[in-house]
Amino acid sequence: MTNHRPRPRHLPALVIASTMTMARMMTMTVMTVLLACGPAPAPRDPAPDPTSTVTPVTDVPVILALGDSLTAGLGLAQSQAWPTLVQAKLKAAGHRHRVVNAGVSGDTSAGGLARLDWQLSQKPAIVVLELGGNDGLRGLPVAHTRDNLAKTIQRCQAAGATVLLAGMQIPPNMGPDYTAAFRELFPSLAEEFKVPLIPFLLEGVAGDIKLNQRDGIHPTAEGQAIVAETVWKSLQPLLAN
Secondary structure: OOOOOOOOOOOOHHHHHHHHHHHHHHHHHHHHHHHHHOOOOOOOOOOOOHHHOOOOHHHOOEEEEEEOHHHHOOOOOHHHOHHHHHHHHHHHOOOOOEEEEEEOOOOOHHHHHHOHHHHHOOOOOEEEEEOOHHHHHOOOOHHHHHHHHHHHHHHHHHOOOEEEEEOOOOOHHHOHHHHHHHHHHHHHHHHHHOOOEEOOOOOOOOOOOOOEOOOOOOEOHHHHHHHHHHHHHHHHHHHOO
16 A cells, blocks of 8 residues: 655635735734824823903893793793893993893792892892792782891892892782782882882783783783883982992
């Protein structure tokens, strides 16, 4: 029997070519990643102090409109609410003041007092206080409303703000005694704390179906324009201080 040596096995040329191609691709991939990473970034210079180039917002006096839906402009665009309209009057008169609309629909005197500290962090120069209307509509005790508004005025004054108190009235369906006590609430507070008073915020608007929305409570855009003029008349003397 003849002995045959095993012939050496050769890989097909196609397999060899494929292996070499894969090796080249892996090498190129590694090089691409290394090039993409690049050298370690140089340390950055410290960021410039923003206070040296940006004028602080606190340089602009703030007028805080603290109120309920009458201030928020319920049912209307923000541009139609009285705080925005007063802002336009300020600009036209050459005043730098910035009006902050802090009206919250449905808010009561207690709700306004609860969020007051956060609002005062804006360091307002003037606070237009328009709260208490919802207290009256809900028949809450007048003494309760008075206590909340008194505390609100005191905190605003302690923070260095001048308070402009907006008086409110309610429909007579709560009874003559309650209605009268509620109406006298605002002049009484104004006298005690020596703050200027808007006798009735909705003067010339309340009761006019053409100036109120379908609920008969919230002013239309035209009604808000009248409210803005009412606020503006009482606000102007405070701007000179």
